[in-house]
Amino acid sequence: MNTQALARISNLVVERGGRRLLDQAGLEAHPGSVHVLVGPNGAGKSTLLSVMAGDMPPSSGEVTWCGQALDQWCPHALARCRAVLPQENVVTFPLTAWEVAEMGRLPHRTPDRDARIVREALDRAGVWHLSGRDYRSLSGGERQRVQMARVLAQVHDTGPDQPGLLLLDEPTSALDVRHQLRLMELLRVDAARGRTILVVLHDLNLAAAYADHITVLKDGKVVASGTPAQVMRAETITHAWGVECLVEKDSLTGCPWVRMRYGLGCATAHREHAA
């Protein structure tokens, strides 16, 4: 296992337009593990991921990948070992799903292997059957999976000996239940291959089941960080999201199971309240 493939953010401050989006935030994503970033809307999750992706220069703080400051990296070398899945993707040209996934091979000069890698990536993302379809005609969930295939194709050559980093911003947001689970299973396989995975999720139970490490952001600050068992606690969740919370043990998986309530909590309660 490559212990160098560490993505580290420390004392990160990002200010835009007089607002402090991130305030002394920090985290360490380790190779071979799935690091999940959770937090309420506007907590700075996407901002943190953007900084890690190099899209946004931090106001202060340190961002390193494999022990080297991010801005010291050659963009081309970085593109060969780090892939980013943004939240949304607008495509105005008539690209097929295959052609979108094939973009992941642009940083590589491996034409003899590309077709094989793209095929495998599409297959893993569960969209091989859509290869010939116009990307713009796909549903939101299908597009998200095609973009995931693009990301997988890009980091295909990374593994135990070659550091690889996946930065995924809400990769499950448009997926149905089965595909959400499928994607998380896929991330576990990639982690087992030695890749470093940093992923923003909204579903706390998905995070609790699949993460090695969870970081909770609120108002640009890290309010909790640790294993799911350490972080998924009622008081932490109530503090961060402002919901009533009960944490149990999932009888199916044995993971922490978060149950939440806000207001009256359900349709029945509302009907009774109205009556």
Place this chain on the structure above:
Amino acid sequence: MSTVASQIPATGTLSAPGSRSARARWVVIALIPAVLAAALLGLTTGAVEVSPAEVLWVLTGHLDDPFLREVILNLRLPRVLVAITVGAALAVSGVALQGLFRNPLADPGLIGVSAGAALGAVSVIVLGTTVLAPLVMALGVFTLPLAAFAGGLGTTWLVYRLASHGGHTSVATLLLGGIAINAIAGAATGMLVYMADDQQLRTLTFWNMGSLAHAGWTLWAVSAGLVLLALACMPLVARALNGLMLGESVATHLGFPVHRIKTLVVVMAALAVGASVAIAGIIGFVGLVVPHLLRLTIGPDHRYLLPASALGGALLLLLADALARIIVAPAELPIGLLTSLLGGPFFLWLLLRQKGRLG
């Protein structure tokens, strides 16, 4: 997984649904003889009947008929060369600008690049003997193409700054900006026309309608050189333009120096459009129609789309020029009028088709 892998041949290209690169390669190759055939058509078409065989004999120096030599070498060959140069330049600029703006509706004519280039060129024609005389003295034959280049560069930059915001380009702003720039450049050109004398006026009319009539070997050579320079740079940005189709941030994540690429594309497109405006005036819609039709056939991969568009643009203008000389023979229709007559409805059709998607 293992069953899928075992179906994949160990090496070589496999047929992948959704991959159009094999077809694209064939289209590029097939376009080469098509352009040569259209060039031959251009050399045989006109008031004087000339057979393809006679054309080939004259070109290879085997036929010494002074009249045919005059018609072919001094009247038709220059037209054909201008058509090839201008067609390739406009179509490739169209592709590059569409890639840059991430929008298939960007056309050098529509977004005002051609108008800006024309303004630059007209300034030199009208003011070349007075205010701009020192410039003409200094730059010589390069003055006209360079002035057109400067005008095109200015407008491209302006419209880009107007329409793009944080990595996104607004189609509405792009086209509206194009309208405004066309209007401003048109008005400024009008002012210059108002100041022009009779001789200059004749030259200027030709500009506004576009013409492939011979503008002189020197001007052609200089402009063709500039176009060639721009075309030679395009393969450098082909892969980056592919990445840009997924957005500026994705292109950055794929390792492309997006900022430098954008500058290069703007400069090269302005250079190609400027050079083509300098020899042929404003010829609209070539940069829109050619890339669009090719994208339907071979897909948007710029590694093939750029060379295919260069050939396709040359082919389209060669055919349009032949048509312009046939339909009103023995006179000729200004080529710019013809391309607008054909391209305008095509653009409307595109708009209708995209109505729901424009933002």
